[in-house]
Amino acid sequence: MAIIGVENAIFGVDDVKLCTKFWDDFGLVPVSITDTESVFEVASGSKVTVMHRDDPRLPAAYAHAQGIRETIWGVDTQESFDKLIADLSSDRELTIDESGTAHFCADDGMPLGLRLWHKREVVSCPDPVNAPGNIQRLNQHRKWRMRAIPKTINHVVFFSKDYVSSFDFFRDRLGFRLTDHSKGVGVFARADGTYEHHSIFWVNTALPVAPDEPGFMHIAFGVEDIDEIMLGANLMTEKGWENTSPNTSGGLSRHRITSALYYYVENPGGGEAEYHADTDYLDDNWIPRAWDWKFGSLLWAHSVPAFFQSDNPNMEMILDPDGASLEEFRGDKAQLVGAAQAAKQ
Numbered sequence: 001m002a003i004i005g006v007e008n009a010i011f012g013v014d015d016v017k018l019c020t021k022f023w024d025d026f027g028l029v030p031v032s033i034t035d036t037e038s039v040f041e042v043a044s045g046s047k048v049t050v051m052h053r054d055d056p057r058l059p060a061a062y063a064h065a066q067g068i069r070e071t072i073w074g075v076d077t078q079e080s081f082d083k084l085i086a087d088l089s090s091d092r093e094l095t096i097d098e099s100g101t102a103h104f105c106a107d108d109g110m111p112l113g114l115r116l117w118h119k120r121e122v123v124s125c126p127d128p129v130n131a132p133g134n135i136q137r138l139n140q141h142r143k144w145r146m147r148a149i150p151k152t153i154n155h156v157v158f159f160s161k162d163y164v165s166s167f168d169f170f171r172d173r174l175g176f177r178l179t180d181h182s183k184g185v186g187v188f189a190r191a192d193g194t195y196e197h198h199s200i201f202w203v204n205t206a207l208p209v210a211p212d213e214p215g216f217m218h219i220a221f222g223v224e225d226i227d228e229i230m231l232g233a234n235l236m237t238e239k240g241w242e243n244t245s246p247n248t249s250g251g252l253s254r255h256r257i258t259s260a261l262y263y264y265v266e267n268p269g270g271g272e273a274e275y276h277a278d279t280d281y282l283d284d285n286w287i288p289r290a291w292d293w294k295f296g297s298l299l300w301a302h303s304v305p306a307f308f309q310s311d312n313p314n315m316e317m318i319l320d321p322d323g324a325s326l327e328e329f330r331g332d333k334a335q336l337v338g339a340a341q342a343a344k345q
């Protein structure tokens with residue numbers, strides 16, 4: 001074990017004040033708020049930091065759009081940290097600041113950081129679920145809440161022109177594990193010290209809803225269950241934050257890959273913020289799979305976006321322990337197949 005999750009997602013944005021209100025409404029806990037920087041955290045101790053995109057403390061821009069400018073990954077021990085740094089500094093510029101955070105870029109140019117992190121343990125107690133003939137709650141109502149309170153940062157997602165190469169770096173240099181491949185659309189990877197299905201997902205820029213250049217897509221926060229997702233969603237709607245981006249998957253939805261329930265909210269600081277619950281949790285016994293992207297992406301959605309609809313879904317799924325299916329999609333000419341590609345043109 002070495003990397004134990006996102007320690008800090010550092011955003012470069014146009015309007016710090018607006019983004020501060022957004023994360024406060026979303027349910028993150030404010031740690032410090034000034035005119036130039038806001039820091040929030042969740043129960044695990046993961047942070048979201050918001051700065052103006054021109055703030056000189058940020059690394060050089062990775063993309064033109066707003067979004068996560070630098071992802072700081074937490075490392076469990078000094079020994080693991082030293083080992084990772086020794087390897088990375090062998091072939092790239094790497095600096096360590098006064099807080100002990102190492103800064104460098106992935107092979108695809110994405111700014112990253114590593115720092116020693118004492119991740120806090122998170123406790124959840126989801127209400128038991130009743131079904132006909134299977135009574136798990138007798139004379140007992142479900143938990144009442146006033147709002148969503150995200151507990152963890154489960155994953156971050158970026159657009160890439162060559163998602164296979166982007167993944168290579170994380171696997172070979174940071175110890176991430178392949179978890180699943182959505183053929184033509186992207187690859188899911190899990191930090192070795194985490195159990196969520198994926199800690200990072202790269203999405204092909206050839207996807208119909210994707211921009212043409214690499215950059216940030218979304219960040220997902222773990223909540224306890226469907227009630228907490230929808231309390232958060234309702235409250236965000238009440239406060240004027242919308243779920244209208246073409247990147248969204250149709251309101252409350254469940255993925256087939258990951259099994260997770262999700263709801264995206266448009267983030268004024270770029271991309272989207274996701275409430276995320278009931279994901280698959282994995283360890284190194286997991287055997288990666290390769291799926292047709294339409295079939296794998298959605299189990300259901302409240303309102304299925306047009307580009308996900310298909311009269312004849314390809315239900316093929318193969319076990320792909322070594323990631324052999326990735327090779328077909330390597331390179332910045334990697335394209336989606338069929339109607340999906342046509343939809344982008």
Ligand SMILES: [Fe+2]
Nearest residue numbers: 157218220274
């Ligand atoms: Fe997500």
